Amino acid sequence: MISVSHLTRRFGSFAALDDISFEVNKGEVVGFLGPNGAGKTTTMRILTGYLPATSGAVAVAGFDVLRQSLEARRRIGYLPESVPLYRELRVEEMLAFQARLHSLERGEARRRIPAVLERVGLLDRSRDLVGTLSRGMRQRVGLALALLPEPEVLILDEPTSGLDPLQRLEVRAILRELAQKHTVLLSSHILPEIEAVCPRVIIVHKGRIAADGTPTQLVQQLSGGAFVRLEALVGADVEAAKRMLGGIEGVRVVRDLGRRGVHHEFELEAAVDVREDVGAIAKLKGWALRELSYRVPSLEQIFARIALGEEPQAARSEPVAQPPAGTVSPMPSVVPPASNALPVSQPAATRQIYSLNPFDRGASRDLSAPVNVDAPAKVDAPQRPNA
Amino acid sequence: MNGFTAIYRRELVGLFLGPLAWTLLCIALALQGVMLLFYLVGAQGDVDIALRFLLGDSFVFWVLCALVPPLLTMRMLSEESRSGLLEYLLTAPVTDLAVVCGKFGAALSFMAILWASVFAYALVLAACGAGIDWGIVCSSWIGATLCSGLFCGIGLLMSSLTTLPVLSAFAAVIANLVLMLLPLVARLVDWPILTGLVKWIDISSNLTSAFLYGVLDSAYVVFFVSWTALLVFLTTRSVEARRWS
Incomplete structure (x- = not known):
């Protein structure tokens, strides 16, 4: 459905995309993942024909996006990151405009608009002005716009950015439903989302594809x-x-x-x-x-x-949370086995013990003073051993 | 073509959904109405001369031509490129030309509506018993619309070059004034180069020498249409150039 080969895009001397190649087959749902500035949006803009590539070939649904641009665009539903909408129009007018842009028959449009609004859960808001809708609602209008022409390929640029967790869940549910019918390429930097929705993930970094595969595969490989x-x-x-x-x-x-x-x-x-x-x-x-x-x-x-530009290896697991304040008693009283003496490199008066502060990884304290359970802040001396 | 009509309708509706178009219409009509009274008095009741003043032979007409089209077109491309709506339009299955033409058509239609006020005046005058030469009224209206189309083209081009509506309006007003004043300057300084140049872009004499007398001379129609087409073409290229930058 989408085929990208040796795609390069330069802005002046800066290469936003550097020789990217990938294929997305019909019915696949692919998550496009990468930090800000990695080239996600640029790739999507090239796929939708908004930006031309510096070099390389891009085809969507078998049509070259540069040479057969209109044919390709007719088969793409695109939700840009900024969700551009005419604020002065009503939701249904906005959709009617989209239907006219895609030259849908009038009867067809009249049938599809309520169906699409139903799908994104906006049927009761169809008479509202777009400008009065909340961010999440507008995001859904954008999604409805992309869905209206029933495109073969859906390209969604950060469909859940700026949404609250509840709205995010709703959008995720819509996406999962869409995945059954359409070929979807969606970008995000929210990982759980990608993992939840996309069976396949492409990680881009600095204009290159850093990894491509299912989340499980990626974890194993990397x-x-x-x-x-x-x-x-x-x-x-x-x-x-x-x-x-x-x-x-x-x-x-x-x-x-x-x-x-x-x-x-x-x-x-x-x-x-x-x-x-x-x-x-x-x-x-x-x-x-x-x-x-x-x-x-x-x-x-x-x-x-x-x-962060490191070699993908050794995902060091974060230390588990320290015991919460109040359950101090066993901590300082662990006695090492008598056979091997504990090597204490610190001065005799202070010894490393676990801090009572659950956010601290351990601190030094004067052992001559008793641990004050009621005021953990005092126990947590500011000198951390690793600092 | 579908794309053109869709965008044309959207833009025209969009113009009338905002306060700007209504304000402009209101001010222009009040001004034209008051001026018509003066013209009628000045022409000692000659209706043809008064209507000719109204649509081309007067200072107020040219001021309106210099100011209204830039204000109409200033947001059409500049603001949309900033809000991302241009990205939406340019990724829809419509050509760049259809996008630009749709917007241009909306601005031109607004100007045609504005100048159509002359028909209302003529009707009132006819009802009062004045003999109206409807041919002249129609050809003047066509001339005024064609002429303001050229200014809409300039405004749209400026709008495509910037991302700030105010800046684009300012640049377009300046460009309009330069174009209007060039013939005057040429007459004053009498440089051969300037005089030669003015021959090609003398807007006011192209409007006033035929349209206002009821003559639809193809030479003058071609003058306005070709300049406007050039400006629309340049705007399309400039929109396209945004993709490459």
């Missing part, structure tokens, strides 16, 4: 498997513990994420879930476990990585 996070009291010989963890079958990399208070944190990159093996080692060595968790990085983390 992250290289799963991660097991271990937080435990491993004793003095961290290197030995690391070696031991690395010896588990299937583990590729063991990363030492440093100390979290008395505990030590590791991250294991593995092809499979190795939690049980880690647990077995911990039991054998008598490590006091604080956390042992397994996670597959989300598309969001991969996206962030690509957007």
Whole structure:
């Protein structure tokens, strides 16, 4: 339905799109994902014939968008990012104008306009002036405009931007319904949305395609498997513990994420879930476990990585929330196994303990003073160990 | 063609949905009505001369020609390009020419409606017993409409060059005044180059030498139509150039 090959678009010396190629088949729903300025809107404008390409070929429904522009445009329903509408017209007049632009028969238009309004849930607002509608309503009018000519291809530029969560859910439901009939290309930088609606995702970054595939595939390809996070009291010989963890079958990399208070944190990159093996080692060595968790990085983390220009790998899982204030009692009282003395590098008076502030990752405090449960702010001394 | 009619209708309706068109119409008609009274007195009751003043041979007519079309066309392309509506129109299955022509047609129709007030005056005068030469009234109206079409073309071109309606109106008024005053300047300074140039773009003499006397001379029609067509063509190109920038 959409075929883009070696598409390049320059604005002066700046290449907004740099040799992009992709295909979208009939009935496919593709999410176009990328940070601001990645080239999403430019691509869509080229697809709809608004901007010409500097080089490369773009065809929609078998028609070249530059040479057979009108034929191609007749088959495209386009919702631009800014949702341009004539504010002084009524909703139904706006749709009637669109019908005339697409040379629909009058009877056909009269039949389709209420149907399309029904679909986007605006039937009761059809006599309202467009200018008096809220942002979400206008977005729906824009969607209705794109749907009215019953196009083969729908190109939606950020269809949910500026909507509140409830409206976003509604639009998402409409999109899912559309996906059954049309070929849809939609852009967004809201990931859960793309993941919820699109079976296929194309990630663009700096004018190039960074990744293309289903969300699951992307996660597998780009992250290289799963991660097991271990937080435990491993004793003095961290290197030995690391070696031991690395010896588990299937583990590729063991990363030492440093100390979290008395505990030590590791991250294991593995092809499979190795939690049980880690647990077995911990039991054998008598490590006091604080956390042992397994996670597959989300598309969001991969996206962030690509957007930040890093190699897509090792989606480092964020530390879990600290225990909330009030459940302090066990924290400072963990006693290390007698055989391996705890290596304390800090001055004797202060020792790392967990802060009572749930937003803090741990802080230093003078152990000679008692923990004041009622006033956690005082306990949370401003000197963080990592700062 | 479908696209042209759709956009033409939308633009004309859009003009009358806003206050600007009504205000312009109101001011212009009040001015023309008052002036007609003066012309009638000045011409000592000669209705033909008074109507000729009304549609071409007077200062007020040219002031209206210089000011009204720029105000009509100033928003047509500049504001739409800013609000994204131009993107909507240019991605619809209509040609760029249809978009520009639709907008131009709407502005021209508005001017035709404005000048059509002459028919109302003529009717009233006829009812009062004056002998009206309807041929002259019709040809003057056609001439005035063609002439203001040229100014609409200038206004539309300026609108396509900027994204600020005020700026486009200002530039169009300046351009209109320059075009109108060029023949006067040429007469004053008497440069051969300027005189030669003025021969090609002397708007006022092209209007006043035939249309106002009831003659529909094809030479003068061609003069206005070709200049207007050139301006519409340039506007289309300028809209198209926006795609490339």
